[in-house]
Amino acid sequence: MGVVEVTGTAQRRSWESVGLPEVERVRPGLWSIPVPLPNNPLRYVLVYLLELDTGVAVIDTGWSTEEAWKALVAGMAVAGYAPSDVRAILITHIHPDHYGLAGRLREASGAWVALHPADAALLPARYGHGLEGLLASMDALLIDAGVPDETRAELTGASMGIREFVAAAEPDVLLQDRAPVPLPGWDLVTLHTPGHSPGHVCFLDRRGRMLFSGDHVLPRISPSVAFHAQQPANPLADFLDALRGVRDLDVDEVLPAHEWRFRGLDARVDQLLDHHCRRLDETAAVIGSAPGLTCWETTLRLRWSRDWSQIVGFMRRAAVGETLAHLVLLESTGRVRSDDSRPVHWYPAGTSDH
Numbered sequence: 247m248g249v250v251e252v253t254g255t256a257q258r259r260s261w262e263s264v265g266l267p268e269v270e271r272v273r274p275g276l277w278s279i280p281v282p283l284p285n286n287p288l289r290y291v292l293v294y295l296l297e298l299d300t301g302v303a304v305i306d307t308g309w310s311t312e313e314a315w316k317a318l319v320a321g322m323a324v325a326g327y328a329p330s331d332v333r334a335i336l337i338t339h340i341h342p343d344h345y346g347l348a349g350r351l352r353e354a355s356g357a358w359v360a361l362h363p364a365d366a367a368l369l370p371a372r373y374g375h376g377l378e379g380l381l382a383s384m385d386a387l388l389i390d391a392g393v394p395d396e397t398r399a400e401l402t403g404a405s406m407g408i409r410e411f412v413a414a415a416e417p418d419v420l421l422q423d424r425a426p427v428p429l430p431g432w433d434l435v436t437l438h439t440p441g442h443s444p445g446h447v448c449f450l451d452r453r454g455r456m457l458f459s460g461d462h463v464l465p466r467i468s469p470s471v472a473f474h475a476q477q478p479a480n481p482l483a484d485f486l487d488a489l490r491g492v493r494d495l496d497v498d499e500v501l502p503a504h505e506w507r508f509r510g511l512d513a514r515v516d517q518l519l520d521h522h523c524r525r526l527d528e529t530a531a532v533i534g535s536a537p538g539l540t541c542w543e544t545t546l547r548l549r550w551s552r553d554w555s556q557i558v559g560f561m562r563r564a565a566v567g568e569t570l571a572h573l574v575l576l577e578s579t580g581r582v583r584s585d586d587s588r589p590v591h592w593y594p595a596g597t598s599d600h
Contacts, residue, residue: 250465250514253499254278254507257292261505266290269324272501273454275431279321281308283343288504291343293318294458295325296432302327303334303357303429305449305458306503307347310413315347329354334429336421338460339443340365340372342412344503349413358418360427362438365445366417368476373414383475391566392540392589401563421447437492441485442469444478448492455498457511462488463500465508468521472567473574480578482571486522489515522572526581529572530594533582537593544592545569 252258257278260267266289270278277295294305302322308314322328332355337345340361348359371380385402393401421427423438433453439446439462449458461469471485478484493515500511508514532547533539539547545566550557557565573592576582584590 248510248513248516250508250510250517252465252506253509254505257506261289264289267292267506269321271325272507276454277321277325278501278507279318279325281314281317281321281347283309284311284313286343288343291503292501293321294501295322295327296429297325298333298429298431300430301331301333303336303432304332304351305336306338306344306460307335307351308344309342310346310350315350318347318351331355332357335359335415336427336449337361337365337417338448338458338462338503339446340368341443341461344460345414346412349415352415353413359415360419360421361417362436362445362447363420363422364438364440365443366420368444369414369416372476373412380475387473387475387570388563388566390541390588390590391570392542393566394542397562400559401566423447439485439488439492440478441471441481441488444476444481444484446488450495450497455496457492457495457497457500459492459500459502461503463492463511463514463518464502465500465505465514467505468518470564470568471571472564473570474567477567477571480571480574482522482575483578486519486575489518526572526576529569530576530581533573533576533592534594537597538591540589540591541566541570541573542589544573 257267267280272278275297279293279295280290281293282290291308293308296303308318329351332351335348335351335357352359381402388398388401421436425436427434427436435450437448437450439448442461446460446462448460448462471482473481493512497511499507499509501507532544577584580595582592583595584592
């Protein structure tokens with residue numbers, strides 16, 4: 247296995263000192279702007295500013311908070327630009343820390359907003375008038391997962407608090423897999439990389455040999471890949487396939503949305519694939535040791551990066567969704583099976599329910 251080499255050394259030092267990195271000129275015509283995230287362990291999202299003959303394009307935007315907006319505007323000023331100079335807003339996916347300021351930035355600039363169709367299709371239910379149906383679907387999923395009644399109501403609505411951090415914007419451009427991005431002077435290609443979100447995309451800069459990886463490939467952590475009401479049938483299988491799809495890209499540097507830039511895409515992908523292989527084995531072993539567990543019971547028996555008492559609210563719901571994603575993948579590969587009861591119980595493949 248190769249090695250992962252940190253190239254964003256100043257970003258890494260800032261992370262370790264629990265600070266915010268500086269605005270950085272990564273290469274001629276390319277800037278990295280850290281935008282702070284409120285009360286979030288990721289601390290900031292990295293917005294990339296791509297210079298054009300007529301202004302700039304941005305990749306991702308940050309949360310829609312006043313603090314984030316001021317940081318984005320100040321970062322642009324360091325590079326010599328203002329929000330009115332933005333011509334294009336490229337969104338890797340519609341989670342609030344990436345998509346949140348898209349509406350405000352478009353209002354300030356008149357820029358076009360680009361999303362993958364799979365994420366664009368989720369906007370009405372997530373940020374529009376379809377919320378009631380989405381909450382009902384999430385509640386039903388948590389019932390099936392065996393979440394106790396006293397916990398379920400909290401988890402069903404756990405993401406409602408972050409909706410306020412989104413100034414939604416309908417896309418003007420739909421980003422298709424393998425299609426070039428219409429940015430004069432840049433050789434960007436969209437790569438559809440579902441898993442973390444159904445319409446997650448990365449942007450490959452073929453001329454500059456860079457990959458803007460969004461949340462698909464991060465240098466230190468594995469992105470959350472959870473089964474939920476707005477995910478396709480087997481999101482973890484999609485994610486692992488998409489990881490394999492980018493592993494051998496001919497790039498010199500990866501520019502992620504969090505933490506720091508790095509080199510060694512193939513090595514980092516191998517680490518992520520190995521992590522999920524081990525997690526699948528661990529999940530199968532839990533089911534093997536106690537056949538008939540619900541997803542909730544399985545979640546409680548797995549190891550997490552911190553004590554379960556410290557995993558609360560939305561993070562707890564994400565943990566249940568991640569466990570369910572692993573169970574669904576294990577069932578699709580014939581290692582476990584589920585029954586037709588409610589809540590659903592899980593068994594090693596080839597065993598009876600009794």
